[in-house]
Amino acid sequence: MARVFAAAVLALALSAWALPALAASWGGITPGETLRRDVEARYGKPSRERTVTEEGRTAPEWTYVGDGAPRGMERIVVSFGLLRGNTFVPDLVRSVTLYPRPGVFRVKTVSEGWGKPDAIGTDEQTGRPAFRYDAKGLLVIFDRSGEWAEVMVLAPERPPGTR
Numbered sequence: 001m002a003r004v005f006a007a008a009v010l011a012l013a014l015s016a017w018a019l020p021a022l023a024a025s026w027g028g029i030t031p032g033e034t035l036r037r038d039v040e041a042r043y044g045k046p047s048r049e050r051t052v053t054e055e056g057r058t059a060p061e062w063t064y065v066g067d068g069a070p071r072g073m074e075r076i077v078v079s080f081g082l083l084r085g086n087t088f089v090p091d092l093v094r095s096v097t098l099y100p101r102p103g104v105f106r107v108k109t110v111s112e113g114w115g116k117p118d119a120i121g122t123d124e125q126t127g128r129p130a131f132r133y134d135a136k137g138l139l140v141i142f143d144r145s146g147e148w149a150e151v152m153v154l155a156p157e158r159p160p161g162t163r
Contacts, residue, residue, distance in 0.1 A: 024114070024136045024154055027070055029078065029096050031137065032156035036060065036080055036091040043070065046078075057081055059090040074099040082156070095155040105149035110140055 028034070028042050039062065046062035047069075059081025069075045077097040081090045110131060117131035117140075128150075131140040141151040 024133075024138055026096060026098065026152075026154055027076075029093055029154075031093045031095050031154055032082060034093040036062075036093075039078055039093065044068070047075075052079065052081075054081075057088050057090070059094070072101055072104045074101055095153060098149075098152040098154070100149055100152065102143070103148050105140070105152065106147060107142065110149060114138060 024030075029039060043064055047065045048063040050061050050063075051058055052061045059079070061080065062078045063075060064070065064073075064078075065075040076099065078093060079095045079097070080093055081088065082092040082094045083089075084092065114131075114133050114136055118134040119132040121130045121132070122128070123130070126144060127146075128144055129142045129146045131138075131142075133139075137155040139151075139153040140149050142148065143150050
């Protein structure tokens with residue numbers, strides 16, 4: 001399951017490198033629009049910061065954890081670095097990975113907030129359900145009971161025809 005989850009998150013995040021600046025927002029952060037200075041102004045310095053190199057491009061990744069995480073979250077990870085046209089912008093939010101506290105995002109909340117998913121899947125080994133919203137740039141992985149979101153990844157929307 002860890003490999004399947006990691007592959008899904010990586011695929012969604014990597015697909016965001018060259019996509020236009022459109023995405024669902026969360027907590028004042030919109031992948032493809034929000035800059036690093038805006039994240040820092042809203043949430044302060046991260047609990048942890050590291051530099052990530054993917055596809056030959058280097059950009060920061062910030063983690064807010066524990067008391068540094070926004071209310072209702074165990075942690076959030078903000079990845080920066082996105083192509084805008086032919087220009088790589090290292091300070092532009094590429095994706096946001098949310099790790100909500102149990103029960104914060106129940107299936108009903110996700111469905112009412114984002115509508116019907118483009119795809120619904122279940123991991124064969126763990127039985128954990130997942131919703132994928134291609135047009136909204138959202139992947140939601142639920143707990144084993146399927147009642148609440150354990151992980152939510154937001155990235156720029158994928159335009160029609162690029163799925």
